[in-house]
Amino acid sequence: MKEEGRTESGGLFEDRDFPDEDASLFSDRFTPIARLQGDITWLRPQEICQAPALFPDNINLAHVKQGLLGDCWFLCACTFLLKSKQLLNKVLPPDQPQWGDSSYRGSFRFCFWQRGHWTEVTIDDRLPCINSSLCFSRCHSPTAFWVALLEKAYAKLYGSYEQLWAGQVSEALVDLTGGLTEHWSLGDFGLEEEEEGERTEQDSDQVRRRRLDLNLLYPVRDDCALSCSTHSTPGGVSELDQYHALTVMEWLDVKKLSEGEVRLLRIRNPWGRCCWGGAWICGAGWSTVDPVCASDLRARVAEGEFWLDEAEFMTHFDDVTVGYPISEEGHLKSIYTGNLLPHSHQLTGRWVKGHSAGGSRNSSGYSSNPKFWLKVCEKGEVLVTLLQHRKRKNPEKHAQTPLEDSKNTKHQHYQAIALHAWKVEKKRFNLSRMLNKPPCASTHCHAYEREVVLRRQLEPGYYLLIPSTYQPGAEARFLIRVFSSSATSLSALKSPAPSLPLTTDGEWETSYFRGSWVEGRTAGGSRNFLSHWQNPSFPFTVSDEPSGVNVRITLQQSRPDTDLHPIGFHVYQVREGESEQTIPRDEDPVASCIPHCYTQDVSHACSLPPGAYTIVPSTYQPDCSANFTLSLARRTHRKVVKSQERLGKAIQEVSHISVMQS
Known part of the structure; x- marks a missing residue:
């Protein structure tokens, strides 16, 4: 976004694209901040305190403290930036004129990763206040403003502050790093396993990935981003609402005075206050470990932080978001193996109703979906992701959606999507016969997520990738991304896919x-x-x-x-x-x-x-x-045999209608 605005008599920039008006604060007026209309004034940092700065001298005071806006999901991602100067400098380019500099003009530049590219957003530094104090997010230091300014730039990117109410930590992490995240559920996999019964070998991998195993992340625990969230009020989190996201600052194994070890996790609440009443808050837990170690760990706790053990963590939180580590050179590092994934590619595509929106493998139009060639040159670890572009909110529909219902929010913005891959042994092949066979890799079920991830160790050769929505005719734009440990190439099939009537008799x-x-x-x-x-x-x-x-x-x-x-x-x-x-x-x-x-x-x-x-x-x-x-x-006129998939469940790979012959 270009910097467009005017200057005041003092030469300070005013952003005409995101003015100090209600339009920048509210969009649908469906959230509690709508009650603030008429009470908010816009002030520059030098009008709020005497010596403003982007960051305080004590980095512990740079951490975020949530205000009246329900954007804990975004603030959890912001916390991760403080652990990586490289990523922070990407989002907030260094050496920008600040207050007190002769070249200061009241504007700041930020960069966000959007749809495959870094996008620059310029804002002025007028911030929403009530009674001369910031009403939205701030730092623990009252004179540090990097969080408040970053939040404003993100609000400008989304259209208003109110658009930031409720979201996914995974989306904010990708927007701030350009990297990759995975989402693991802690509470519902057991029931699903019972319902599904027997699974194929491919499906068992999906179960393993959904069942969070902290041992898997241990080699990258210091580099990956880890966030946890709750969708209901658990016993230990006495004052949490129906959805709240928190940041895992660190975790480690501590020897117990008796036998064995206990795994402890230090959690930060973006509210800036402790909200936990577990054994490691009241003191009972600390009596089981060495007093010197206990004293050291308790001294690490800053305002808004608390310790809990792995059992409490797995019991009281509903899901976890893991952000892949990013090396100094900007390469992704696998959370499964710790390997660098230095080879990457990306291509755009779209599902168009009547042409390339063929729906899931249940649909006779499946093969009309867009197709991509993936060439793997050497055996290695390969991640292929399907990222769909966010749909804009419908104000009338959104106003009727409960704020706490994160699933409904996702359904508003996104289609249910999945990604399947088939290994092609010969240069010339019959597509309809190939689609009758189970894929060699897939995301297994369609999910209402912005991005889904397919990960495999792949042998050398050619692979056909088919991204799909669950419903035929569902339209969206998307981005295919590939990260790999060995050399790969990615290309789109140039031939247009036919738009097929959804018949069941041929x-x-x-x-x-x-x-x-x-x-x-x-x-x-x-x-x-x-x-x-x-x-x-x-x-x-x-x-x-x-x-x-x-x-x-x-x-x-x-x-x-x-x-x-x-x-x-x-x-x-x-x-x-x-x-x-x-x-x-x-x-x-x-x-x-x-x-x-x-x-x-x-x-x-x-x-x-x-x-x-x-x-x-x-x-x-x-x-x-x-x-x-x-x-x-x-x-x-040949009989149709369909694959059976229920939305949100693992695919039963029976066979699939042969819909197209190459």
Whole structure:
């Protein structure tokens, strides 16, 4: 975002894009901060205290303290920045003029990772206050303002402060680091295991990953970000609301006076006060360990922190978010093996209704989803993630959603998504046969998460990746990311996927054709022009008796969104004994995709009797050059066998409808 604003008479910057008005504070007015309307004033730090600074001399006083805004999820991620100067400098570029500097102009720059790239956000330093004190987040030091300014920049990125009420720690961690997170549930896996019964070998890995094992994280415990949250009021957390996130500052194994060890975790509450009444607060727990060690550990506790043991941790919290460590060189480090993952790639994609939003493997349109090639050069650890772009809130719907219902909040912003991978042994393969087989790796179930992660040790070779939403026709943009210990490459399949009717009484076989409209030769334009018949033509036959829609044609032009031609196509019947070159010029088409549209692709489904046909794709005006791809899907009469997946449950890999043949 560019810095746009004006200066006061004193030369201080005022941000016109995020002004000191209610529009910057409120969006839907559905949260408790809506009651503050009319009570908030905007002050610069030098108007709040005498000697403001970004950071205090004592780093312990730089930690966050939550204000009246329900953004504990964001503040937990902010706490992690204090553990890594490298990441902090990325988000808050150093050497910016501060208060008291001759070059200070009242503005600060921040950077956030958004949709695959770092985005700069510039703000002025006017902050929301009540009675001359910050009303939202602050540092424990009253003269340090890095947290309040970072929170304002994040609010500008989201649209308002109120948009930060309720969220996911995992999203904030990725926005602040550009890295990767995983989400583990502590409380519901046991019931699910009983319900699911027997599992495949692939599914058992998903159970292991959902069941948090702190031993797994022990090698990276000093480098990874760890946050815990509760969705209901547990016995130990006496004053927590229905959802609250806290930060795990450190954890270690301590020898007991008797036998064995006890694992202790130091937790920080962003409220800035202790909210725990367990054995390690009242003192009973400390009597079981060496007094010198106990004294040292208790001395580490700062304001808002407390110790608890692993049993209490696993019992009283509902889930955990783990942020992958990031090396000084900016490479991800695996939380499973501790290995560096120095090779990375990313590509964008989208699910488009009627074209590439094929739904889950339950759907007959599954293979119309976008597809990607992953080449693994050497055996190694590979992480593939699917990150969908956030949907904007619907104010009317959001106002009716309970604030505490984090699951409903996720459903508002995101589709249920999953990622499957198949190993391709040969360069030429039959896609429909391959999709009948279980994938070699998958995220196993569709989840309402911004990002899902697939992790495997993969052998060298080619892998086909298919990201999908649970519901057919669900639209969203997404980002595929790959992190690996060995060399890999990632590319998108260029052929457009067909848009298939969701029938249950047959299969679809698809053919692809590539062509070009060339000025002066094959760019004949629409039927309004005599040169129409100069356009390329593509013959095909229909052999089966129709029963409803039996042909689906999709035309996609290969041009950027900013320079599209209006495109369309006609289907003509070829009479017996004729060829497509001898079709009478006054022959009416038997099917058409018109009017011509300024879009990347157009599609048309129709029912055609058995016979010979030809497709003539065209631009509206003659002499408009472009490359294009045509996909032709024809229905055949073979029985459909579906995969069965229930949303949020592991997939039962039975078999899947064969929907497309390459």
